[in-house]
Amino acid sequence: MxxxxxxxxxxxxxxxxxxxxxxxxxxxxxxxxxxxxxxxxxxxxxxxxxxxxxxxAAVTPAEDIWTPLDWVLTVTCPDRTCRRILVVLAREADAAWGGQLSLREIAERAGCSVRTASTHRAHLIDAGLLRATVTAVHRPSGHVDRSADRYLILSGQVAPGASWEEDAARDVLARIRWWQGGASEERQRAVWRILRRMRNGWPAHELVARTDIEPARTVVSRLRLLDKLLPGSDEPYVIPAREAATGIAAGPVFCAAGCGAQFPHVAQVRPGTVCRDCRTETATAHYAQAAGAYGTDF
Structure with a gap:
């Protein structure tokens, strides 16, 4: 300027x-x-x-960026309040550079009102530096409440489009757990919807993670639910900050024990996590070893 x-x-x-x-x-x-x-x-x-x-402005080499906070300090934000809020989100972020905080929690940590936090969080979203997702909680009574929103820190860099064939979109559809069977015409329309997002730069693992839900009730229109879960048809894919800063692309997180189990919600699982079955097997082996050492059953 x-x-x-x-x-x-x-x-x-x-x-x-x-x-x-x-x-x-x-x-x-x-x-x-x-x-x-x-x-x-x-x-x-x-x-x-x-x-x-x-x-x-000093340019921080990529090899010196290890945490979300390291990266945030190199970013040009729309204003000071946006920077304070982004710093708060970076400090609370997990290994995927995302997390879950309510607007009230953000406001308390940033030292501003809830309304100010809401306004400036929207500025960060518009600037391509943040993605926020509403988290719904389905109660046994049938009521739907809203929990703290999930967020992911983004880089502001739009991914280039890519040329994909329909087979890649069919593979994504096959990994959507609640999509079972269906007429061939309905499946083809779903494939076209997925293919359009992939050609806009959206990676397959991101589309699978977005559609990986357990519907609270019987799905009446699968195409309508798919449209609701997928990003907008013309919405570009903004590269996550972790991938842009470290070169480590986001992707499926697998069990660290090597059993091949995949965690469905990438942003909620830290790399190095062991799945429940492997934890159970490890615990059983430890108990058996302890029982043999002490000559007694636990």
Whole structure:
């Protein structure tokens, strides 16, 4: 922004400056105020102070980024409140750089109101730095409550489209547990829906994770439920921050014991987790070993 102001031969309007530096109007005003406060720009908010410069932001090498917080500190956020909220989410993130926090919890940790947290979380989503998913809780009474939203920190980088054949989409459909049988025409329409998302850059494991649910009631229209679970038909896939920063692509998480079991919800499972069956077998072996050592049954 300072470079744009220094190079300008005439006074730039807010709209012109916003377009030049790719910032929204409110974020632009905040950054200009910061430059005025630190005596880089005169009080007219357009004239650079003679002799003053602005040092370029330090670039953190990818090999030095190990945690979500490391990455967040290198990101340009829309404004200061957005940065505080993103720092809070990074500190609470799991190994997949995601987690689960309610708006009230975010507001308490960021030192702002719930309404402010909601507004600025929406700014982060619009900027491609965050994905938030509503978590529904189905009660035995039939009521549906809302739990804390799940989130995933994103990089803001849109994945390029890819050329996929229908066989790849059929493989995704075959991994959707609640889709059983169905007429050939209905299955073909489902394949086309999945194929369109894959050609927009969405990876197969992400589509499987989004559709991996246990319906609370009998599914009346499978195509309608599929449309509800899949991303929008023209929605681009924004690369997760963990993949962009570390080069480790998100994907299926398998049992660390090597049995081949796959955890369905990638964002909820830490790499290195052992599945329930393997934990049971390990515990049984330990009990048997202890019983043999002490000469007694447990």
């Amino acid at each position: 300072f470079a744009q102001l220094s190079a300008a031969t005439e006074r730039l309007s807010n709209a012109q400056l916003s377009a030049a530096v790719a910032l929204k109007d409110r974020a632009l005003r905040i950054h200009i105020s910061y430059l005025v406060q630190h005596r880089r720009v005169e009080d007219d908010r357009r004239t650079p102070v003679p002799g003053m410069t602005v040092a370029p």
